[in-house]
Amino acid sequence: MPKISVIVPVYNVEKYIKECIESLLNQSFSDFELILVDDGSTDKSASICDFYASKDSRIKVFHKQNGGVSSARNLGIEKSVGEWIAFVDSDDYVDAKYLENLYKSAYSCDLISCGFFVTNEFGEKTNSNVNPSGFFYQKDIADVVNNDWIVTSPWAHLIKTSLIKDNDVKFYENRSMGEDTIFVLSCLDKANCIRNIPELLYYYRTTPNSLLHPDERKYGKYIEDYMWSNNMVYSMKNGTFYFYYKRKCHALMTILYKKDMPLVKKISNESQKASGKKILCYWLNMSLKSKILMSYILFPKFIQFFVMIFLFKICLRG
Structure with a gap:
């Protein structure tokens, strides 16, 4: 063997x-x-x-x-x-x-x-x-x-x-x-x-084939699978992968920004379930741009979505 x-x-x-x-x-x-x-x-x-x-x-x-x-x-x-x-x-x-x-x-x-x-x-x-x-x-x-x-x-x-x-x-x-x-x-x-x-x-x-370029015909499946993987992450290890889940939700919202705002808002609302006392510790270890883009999670939940949109407009302009 x-x-x-x-x-x-x-x-x-x-x-x-x-x-x-x-x-x-x-x-x-x-x-x-x-x-x-x-x-x-x-x-x-x-x-x-x-x-x-x-x-x-x-x-x-x-x-x-x-x-x-x-x-x-x-x-x-x-x-x-x-x-x-x-x-x-x-x-x-x-x-x-x-x-x-x-x-x-x-x-x-x-x-x-x-x-x-x-x-x-x-x-x-x-x-x-x-x-x-x-x-x-x-x-x-x-x-x-x-x-x-x-x-x-x-x-x-x-x-x-x-x-x-x-x-x-x-x-x-x-x-x-x-x-x-x-x-x-x-x-x-x-x-x-x-x-x-x-x-x-x-x-x-990295080759042209290894890079992800979803076309319009596969876009719905792409979003469905990404949301599935986000929810799978959140369900693991008694929910303690929550900050990784937050970042995945954030990545998906970044992709969807200016394309499907209702879905961005839905994901933002769903991601509120991922929180915990160590979240600030993980946030401090991120790059500066990621810290800025992810800083909406530190605001009260009822205004997080609006803060997120503002940060997207500043950091992802164009």
């Missing part, structure tokens, strides 16, 4: 999949299986996966009808046999010590996270992200989430397989917005200990 199962959902990424696979095959840590789930690709991605599988026994390829990235990841989880699971997106790549450094940092934790670089479609670094390092136990996890000290995408983590399978944590296949976040937060909801390490080991590539 391998120590780690690396799950890569694959769909029409013939331009990038070779670099992704080779970065995993070149790992300094070798005790892993690589699960490539071809989600009905129509380009050469499937044949590229099969080629690599014929060269390395650690690679398993599963071909399925197109069902979306969540269904591909869920199939990967189902087929995995490793003690740990790592997700890698097929247009991304990883450092040669990605698995080694995550695994040796596991100790008694349920989830380990590393820093990452953001690159453009040509692999040129454009940004980086490192969260505060250290061990965080169950009592601390709400603070980690609310202060945005952890990546809420599936990649850049090593997650104990038993945490996922014993708690039946899955990706929601009927959602196209926020399902990644809900999966990670569901894991954090059940975790006893998590750890952040400072090394930047993952390369997240």
Whole structure:
């Protein structure tokens, strides 16, 4: 049984999949299986996966009808046999010590996270992200989430397989917005200990296909899924992810501003249920612009909506 199962959902990424696979095959840590789930690709991605599988026994390829990235990841989880699971997106790549450094940092934790670089479609670094390092136990996890000290995408983590399978944590296949976040937060909801390490080991590539550009035909579904994910966040860990929920509501209101003001007001009213004594602490840790945009939450509830609109007009002019 391998120590780690690396799950890569694959769909029409013939331009990038070779670099992704080779970065995993070149790992300094070798005790892993690589699960490539071809989600009905129509380009050469499937044949590229099969080629690599014929060269390395650690690679398993599963071909399925197109069902979306969540269904591909869920199939990967189902087929995995490793003690740990790592997700890698097929247009991304990883450092040669990605698995080694995550695994040796596991100790008694349920989830380990590393820093990452953001690159453009040509692999040129454009940004980086490192969260505060250290061990965080169950009592601390709400603070980690609310202060945005952890990546809420599936990649850049090593997650104990038993945490996922014993708690039946899955990706929601009927959602196209926020399902990644809900999966990670569901894991954090059940975790006893998590750890952040400072090394930047993952390369997240932004491409035209990876950026969200909802068109008018999908706009209603986009809003529905975003509101669903907001409410899912609020329901987790006895509601203690409330400030993260507030920020998600704020992000949605920012998107909707000048497009659907009645819905903005509805979301504003719904978000009043998320409050607590630590809210000022989390607010102080935000960037200046975010502090300004989010400062409406510090006003009395009956005028928050009007303060929010005023701040939007000032900070989001044009």
